Structures are given as structure tokens and as C-alpha cells.
Amino acid sequence: MKRRRKWTGLALGIVSLLQINLLPVQAEEYWPEGPQIEGESAIVMEASTGTVLYEKNSHEQSYPASITKIMTALLAVENSNLDEEVVFSKNAVYKTEGSGISRDVDEVMSMEECLYGLMLASANECGYAIAEHVGKDYEDFINMMNTRAKEMGCNDTHFNNPHGLPDEEHLTSAYDIATISKEALKNDIFRMIVSTKRHTIPPTNKHEEETYLVNHHKMLTNYQGDSSHLYEYCIGGKTGYTSVAGSTLATYAEKDGMTLICVVTREQAPNHYLDTRTLFDYCFENFQLWNVAEHENSYDSEIRENKIFENEESFVGLNEEGCIVLPKAAAFTDAVPEVEEVKDSKEVIGNIRYTYAGRVVGGTEIEITGAKVSEFTFRKQKEPETEKTGKEKKVLKINVKYIIVGVLAVILLAGIGFGIYHFVDNYYLIKYKLECRRQQKMSFKEIKFRKRKHRK
Structure with a gap:
């Protein structure tokens, strides 16, 4: 610590x-001048930094139509598993209109299949069913949408449904949709789904036949046979249209390591595609990532x-x-x-x-x-x-373990040497004492012999 x-x-x-x-x-400091576009509101944001490269009335509120579903999909992948079973209620089937994939009451699909229906075919009943499944109830999911938007700094937004059908209280801005997209693109599951061009939903408990889906975004696929808007750098997005919102479009593109998010609202078809391409070309030609x-x-x-x-x-x-x-x-x-x-x-x-x-x-x-x-x-x-x-710097590194072992070895050798020294010293001392005793015994014998000889 x-x-x-x-x-x-x-x-x-x-x-x-x-x-x-x-x-x-x-x-x-120089900032390139942006192009003129037909749409009333637009923004281009770089995904990794949040840098706004172009904007036109990007904070003005408007009806988002089906690009609302970007938030619905984000909350679904954040709060559920792909294999969870989603049941279509009566409200999900009958309280939605417009684009859909003709689901029936009590039909069961996995969350994964619902997300493909939501983002590729813009199925409104899938949005409603996802909301009921992810939230405690439908209204709880709407609260989740608005809370999550505030967490991301979306100050122009108030969601009132999960699909984008007309509602006077359902409003957002191009800037907020780009901000939500920036967060969603961090999620690999979201990226996988929005970049899918075609998908097949297997048979369900209510449908014996497979359901074929084609991504409605014409910069990614030739939906309805129209290939005039295909864009080679497009990696996904979401379309939207209602009579009151006009055409709305969120598009994601990658080139030279840079991921861009383009959102246009209040457009008239086909200008939403034309303006998006113009803005992408402008940004890729004039900006780079460091x-x-x-x-x-x-x-x-x-x-x-x-x-x-x-x-x-x-x-x-x-x-x-x-x-x-x-x-x-x-x-x-x-x-x-x-x-x-x-x-x-x-x-x-x-x-x-x-x-x-x-x-x-x-x-x-x-x-x-x-x-x-x-x-x-x-x-x-x-x-x-x-x-x-001309010499390189050197660092002396000493390992204490080796030092300790060395010191112990020296002590052991010193002990052995000291023991040998004392053994040798004691050996000669004992030998000397034995020699002295031998000489003393001989001396005593000689003295006794002389005494005996003298007496005789």
C-alpha cells in the first residue's frame, strides 16, 4: 500500500x-468548410473520439421515426441474452402498425431473432415485444430508454415508445442519435446485427415457414433491387420514415481506420442517401485519425x-x-x-x-x-x-540468495579449516607429551641400573 x-x-x-x-x-488553425446538403438537420461524428466533424442544426429536436430502434436494440443487448425467449403479446401485435414481419399473438422467438427483425426489417411488433420482455413492463422500458439517454448526455431527447411511430412527445436530435450510436457501436453484438445484410428467421410455434429478411438500408444492400446508393465503406445503420418525420437515416462507415457516424433527419427521399454519401466523402477526404x-x-x-x-x-x-x-x-x-x-x-x-x-x-x-x-x-x-x-551504461544486479549461499559456504569452509588446525595442533602436543613420558621412563630405568651396579 x-x-x-x-x-x-x-x-x-x-x-x-x-x-x-x-x-x-x-x-x-484551419477547419475545412463543409458541403451544402438538402436536409434540415445533420451531423457527422467520429466514433472513437466523439469529435463532431460536421453539423447542421444538429441539436434541433425532431421526430426520429424508426432510428429510435437504435436505442431499443442497445438496451436489449445490454440487458438480455440472445437465447432468451420473447413472447409476442396482444398489444405487441395489435398496437403497432407500419413496417413489420407479421407476427401472431403468443408467438415465441429468441431475442436474437427479434433483434434481426427489429434492425433489418424495422419490425415495429418486434420493438414492442422487446420492450415488454426487457422491462418489467412496457412503461418501465420507456423509462429505461430515457434514463440511458440522460446517462449518455442526450439533452434533446424524450422517448415515448420503442419503435418510433408518430407521437408528439417522442422527440430527439441528430446529435443525440449520433451519441447513442457511438455507445451502441462499442457493443459487438449490436455491430454484428446492424452490419448483417440478410438473415433467415427459422420456423416458430406460429409460423411453419422460414422468414427471410433483407436489411432495408440501401447503402448496405440492394434492398428492393435498388443498388444506386450502395457505399463500399458502409458497415450498417438504421432507416426511418413516417409522414410527419420525413426520411431519417443513421449510417456507419469505416475507412483508413476511422469510423464515422452520420445522422440526417427531416429529409425527403432520396436526399437522405445522397446527403449521407456527400458528408462521408467530405469527411474521409479531409480528416484523419492520429x-x-x-x-x-x-x-x-x-x-x-x-x-x-x-x-x-x-x-x-x-x-x-x-x-x-x-x-x-x-x-x-x-x-x-x-x-x-x-x-x-x-x-x-x-x-x-x-x-x-x-x-x-x-x-x-x-x-x-x-x-x-x-x-x-x-x-x-x-x-x-x-x-x-563509447561505452554503454551497465547495471549491476546482485541476487541476495546467491550472496547468502556464498557467505554460508565461506563460514563452513572456515569452520572446517579451524577444526583441522586444532586437530593437527593437538596431535603434535600429544605426541610431544608421550615422547617426554618415554624419555622420563628410560631415565628412571638408567638411574636404577646405575644404583644396582654401584652396590655391587
Whole structure:
């Protein structure tokens, strides 16, 4: 715990240094002028950063029609499993009209099949049945929709149904639909479903025949034989139309590593497709994605200078997925960074947020990496720089286990030597004493012999 507090303190020190050192030279900031479109409201948002590349009245409220179903699908994949059984109630069948796949009362389908019906065929009865299944009841699901929208920062939205059929209290904006789409695209199941061109629903308890579905989005498929709007970079989306809403369209496209979300509302067909293509072409031609961890050299130098040990992974680092979006005429260093400290987080200590031309263009997190420092590692005195001596810096590493074994070996050898020394010393001492006793006995015998000889 003490070591973690120490590391966190050092990391926050790095954040403070970054706030001083990440001060780029200001350059003239240029933002490409967007095209003219027919629609009354539109937006293009980059999915990974949330950067708005183009907007036209994007916060004006309007009727969304069936692009409402993006939120319905998101809540379904977040709150249920694909294999759950969904039962179509009387309300689901008879309180919906318009587009559908002709389900019957008490018909049973898996959640997965309901989602394909919802997003490919825009089936209103599937939206109603999903709402009843995911929520405690229908009204509870509507509350879930509005709560989730607020969590994502959608301030222009009030949902009043799960399918988008006309309702004066059912309103949103192009910006909010793009924000909901940005969140939905993080979900792999949602991505899989909206990118599917064709799908077959197997027989059910009410339908003996299979039900064939074709995605209604004409930039993804040649729905109704119309291939004039196909767009090679399209990866999915959702169509919408009612007489009061006009044509609405949410479309997702990927190119050069950049994922874009385009939403247009209050359009007249076929302008919703034409405007969407125009906006995609404009954005792909004029903007590019930059990975922050790969290009933020000022941050990297600070980390290198503040490492605790050589040859060790830094204990803090930049999230490698963080990106920014800039016009192709701008360099990464033209974006203005701002470092913010993050409190109450065990993994993240700060954020680097970038702005350009008055817009927030993305950023990334400064994370505690969890790198472990090797134990019992010691460094020699710092040697002269490589440029001066031609020698590389070396680190002397001593393993205490080997030291202890060595010391014990020396003690053992010393003990053995000491024992041998005393054994030899005692051997000669005993030998000397025995010799002295032998000589004394001989001396006594000689004295007795002489006495006897003298008497005679």
C-alpha cells in the first residue's frame, strides 16, 4: 500500500509536469468548410473520439421515426441474452402498425431473432415485444430508454415508445442519435446485427415457414433491387420514415481506420442517401485519425526522465487506444493538449484532452500500468555518457540468495579449516607429551641400573 501511494504521488507529479511542458507552439488553425446538403438537420461524428466533424442544426429536436430502434436494440443487448425467449403479446401485435414481419399473438422467438427483425426489417411488433420482455413492463422500458439517454448526455431527447411511430412527445436530435450510436457501436453484438445484410428467421410455434429478411438500408444492400446508393465503406445503420418525420437515416462507415457516424433527419427521399454519401466523402477526404500514444513525444520524454529504474517498464503510461481527429492539413503537434487530473480512480490518474480550431478533437487516459519493479536490484554509479566514452551504461544486479549461499559456504569452509588446525595442533602436543613420558621412563630405568651396579 505504501509503495502504491508513492507511485501515485510520483504519477501525479508527472501530471503536473505535463501541464507545464505540453505547451505547443500555436499554428494557424484551419477547419475545412463543409458541403451544402438538402436536409434540415445533420451531423457527422467520429466514433472513437466523439469529435463532431460536421453539423447542421444538429441539436434541433425532431421526430426520429424508426432510428429510435437504435436505442431499443442497445438496451436489449445490454440487458438480455440472445437465447432468451420473447413472447409476442396482444398489444405487441395489435398496437403497432407500419413496417413489420407479421407476427401472431403468443408467438415465441429468441431475442436474437427479434433483434434481426427489429434492425433489418424495422419490425415495429418486434420493438414492442422487446420492450415488454426487457422491462418489467412496457412503461418501465420507456423509462429505461430515457434514463440511458440522460446517462449518455442526450439533452434533446424524450422517448415515448420503442419503435418510433408518430407521437408528439417522442422527440430527439441528430446529435443525440449520433451519441447513442457511438455507445451502441462499442457493443459487438449490436455491430454484428446492424452490419448483417440478410438473415433467415427459422420456423416458430406460429409460423411453419422460414422468414427471410433483407436489411432495408440501401447503402448496405440492394434492398428492393435498388443498388444506386450502395457505399463500399458502409458497415450498417438504421432507416426511418413516417409522414410527419420525413426520411431519417443513421449510417456507419469505416475507412483508413476511422469510423464515422452520420445522422440526417427531416429529409425527403432520396436526399437522405445522397446527403449521407456527400458528408462521408467530405469527411474521409479531409480528416484523419492520429493515435495519441504513438505521437505524443512530450509525454513520452517525461515518462523516460521519471522512470524509477532502468530497464523497467514505466509504472504509468498512455492508453494506447486513445486518438484525436484533425484535418489532413494539420499536424499532430498543432492540437492543443490539456492535462486534467482524475481523482477517485485506481487505474487512471489523468486525461490528456486535445482541442483544435475551437473544437475538442479527442484525447486519451494516463493510466497506472501495474508494472512490477524487480526486487534486490541495485545500480552502479552513473557512468559517463555513451557519446563521451563509447561505452554503454551497465547495471549491476546482485541476487541476495546467491550472496547468502556464498557467505554460508565461506563460514563452513572456515569452520572446517579451524577444526583441522586444532586437530593437527593437538596431535603434535600429544605426541610431544608421550615422547617426554618415554624419555622420563628410560631415565628412571638408567638411574636404577646405575644404583644396582654401584652396590655391587
